[in-house]
Amino acid sequence: MKPTGYFTHPICRKHDMGAGHPECPDRLGAIEDRLLITGLADALERREPSPASQSELELAHSRSYIASLRGMTDELCEEIKAGGPDRLQLDPDTSINVHTYQAALMGAGAALNATDAVLAGELQNAFCAVRPPGHHACRDRAMGFCIFNHVALAAKYALDRHGLQRVAVIDFDVHHGNGTEEIVAGDPRILMCSYYQHPFYPEWPHAEADNLVNVPVPAYSKGMDVRELIDSVWMPRLEAHRPEMIFISAGFDAHREDDMGQLGLVEQDYVWITQRLKAVADRHAQGRIVSVLEGGYNLSALARSVEAHVRVLADL
Numbered sequence: 330m331k332p333t334g335y336f337t338h339p340i341c342r343k344h345d346m347g348a349g350h351p352e353c354p355d356r357l358g359a360i361e362d363r364l365l366i367t368g369l370a371d372a373l374e375r376r377e378p379s380p381a382s383q384s385e386l387e388l389a390h391s392r393s394y395i396a397s398l399r400g401m402t403d404e405l406c407e408e409i410k411a412g413g414p415d416r417l418q419l420d421p422d423t424s425i426n427v428h429t430y431q432a433a434l435m436g437a438g439a440a441l442n443a444t445d446a447v448l449a450g451e452l453q454n455a456f457c458a459v460r461p462p463g464h465h466a467c468r469d470r471a472m473g474f475c476i477f478n479h480v481a482l483a484a485k486y487a488l489d490r491h492g493l494q495r496v497a498v499i500d501f502d503v504h505h506g507n508g509t510e511e512i513v514a515g516d517p518r519i520l521m522c523s524y525y526q527h528p529f530y531p532e533w534p535h536a537e538a539d540n541l542v543n544v545p546v547p548a549y550s551k552g553m554d555v556r557e558l559i560d561s562v563w564m565p566r567l568e569a570h571r572p573e574m575i576f577i578s579a580g581f582d583a584h585r586e587d588d589m590g591q592l593g594l595v596e597q598d599y600v601w602i603t604q605r606l607k608a609v610a611d612r613h614a615q616g617r618i619v620s621v622l623e624g625g626y627n628l629s630a631l632a633r634s635v636e637a638h639v640r641v642l643a644d645l
Contacts, residue, residue: 330453330644331450331451331452331453332372332373332374332452332453332643333372333373333374333452333453333454333455333456333639333642333643334373334374334375334376334443334446334447334451334452334454334455334456335364335370335373335374335375335376335455335456335458335639336376336377336378336439336440336442336443336455336456336457336458336459337357337361337375337377337378337439337457337458337459338377338378338432338435338439338459340428340431340432340435341354341357341432341435341436341458341459341460342354342357342358342460343426343428343431343432344425344426344428344429344432344433344460344461345426345428346416346423346424346426346474347416347424351589351626352460352461352462352474352626354460355628356460356622356625356626356628356631357458357460359628359629359631359632360458360622360631360632360635361458362632363632363633363635363636364635364636364639367636369636369639369640369643369645372643372645373456373639373643374452376442376443376446378435378438378439378441378442378443378457378459379435379438379442380431380434380435380437380438381434381435381437381438381441381477381482383395385437385438385441385482385486385490386434386437386477386482388482388485388486388489388490389468389477389478389481389482389485389512390466390468390469390477390478390482391468391469393469394468394469394470398425398430398433398471398476399430401417401419401425402425402427402429402430404417405417405425405426405427406427409427415427419471419472420471420472420473422472422473422474423461423471423472423473423474423475423476425476429461429476430476432459432460432461433461433476433477434477435459436457436459436460436461436462436463436477436479436621437463437477437479437482439457439459439479439621440457440459440479440480440482440483440576440619440621441482441483441486443455443457443483443619444483444486444487444491444574444619447574447617447618447619448487448491448493448574448617453616453617453642454607454610454616454617454618454619454620454642455618455619455620455642456579456620456621456622456635456638456639456642457479457619457620457621457622458622458635459479459621459622460622461474461475461476462474462475462479462580462622462623462624463475463476463477463478463479463480463481463482463508463509463578463621463623464478464480464481464500464502464504464506464507464508464509464578464580464623465504465506465507465508465531466478466508467507467508467511467512468508468511468512470508472508472531473504473507473508473530473531474624475508478508478509478512479621480498480500480506480509480576480577480578480621481498481508481509481512481513483576483619483621484496484498484513484519484576485512485513485519487573487574487576488518488519493518493573493574494518494573495518495519495520495570495571495572495573496518496519496520496572496573496574496575496576497519497520497521497522497567497570497572497574497575497576497609498513498519498520498521498522498575498576498577498578499521499522499523499563499575499576499577499578499606500521500522500523500524500525500577500578500580500623501523501524501577501578501579501580501583501599501602502523502525502578502579502580502581502582502583502623502624503525503526503529503580503582503583503587503589503590503592503624504525504526504529504530504531504580504582504589504590504624505523505525505527505529505530505531505535505543505545506521506523506525506578506623507531507533507535509521509578510523510535510536510541510543511536513540513541514536514538514540514541515538515539515540516540517539517540519540520540520542520566520567520570520572521540521541521542522542522544522562522563522566522567523542523543523544523578524543524544524545524546524555524558524559525543525544525545525546526545526546526547526548526550526583526590526591526592527545527546527547528545529548529590542562542563542566544558544559544562544563546558546592548590548591548592549591549592549593550592550593551592551593551594552593552594552595552597552598552601555583555592555594555598555602556598556601556602559602559605560605564605564609567609568609568612568613571613572609572610572613572614573613573614573615573617574610574614574617574618574619575606575609575610575614575617575618575619576618576619576620576621577606577618577619577620577621578621578623579620579621579622579623579635579638580622580623580624580625581599581624581625581630581631581634581635581638582624582625582626582627584596584625584627584630584631584634585630586627586629586630587625587626587627587630587631588626588627589624589626596633596634596636596637597637599634599637599638600637600638600640600641603637603638603641603642604641606618607641607642618642620638620642622635
């Protein structure tokens, strides 16, 4: 039995958007502590990723956007030397410090390295515990705590660099993965399935394309409501698409203890969702899954939910 990979890097904890910001370095610490205390960490193959390259990033992002982020980081370093602020605001929710660009490169690299390892047969599947998250990052724009879109990038990479014909992107964050949607919309090789609380962030029109399966759910929906929608809406499309690999935007802020949303999922719902996706991967994709952390801001609920998700990936 091939192991489940666990990709993370210390630089991902150095990205910091300030005291009180929900997308904080402690998120990764809470996950690490939970995996250690439960013994699950011992069952995973821990790997430290390398950063994504310019040419790899350009599979999902424009050259001008990548250059602007690099330039803003250099500008911020100069301002700090001159006694200026230690952060630069990109949107009302998102700022960068001097470590953000490297952390985002490493997060993207983790998704790509995991894709390489799974496709090479070294790992059965993988989970990437990285930040900043990615699914709101558009081709030319950072937003919603996100800088580079790790999952969209990895999906494109599997197709364009590894020669796969069909992949699926699954997004179960409480917020809609608008950036992923923008990047993959209209590409028939990629089927994107998502659920998200509606109406909720981001408040703009969603793309319309045959390869997008969006399932908006109202506030206060419970796990059984979401499960029924997944079975009736996602599953027929996934079976018809027959993906050769599955990429997951794994957001855990739909948990009932997370006040970033108003959905009512619990750990057992994430177990069920992961089991359903794993079954699809076993039928069509030789079990190949790469999952990347997105949201989840109640530290206890996040840690427990990640454990539940990874335990299913690792068949434990």
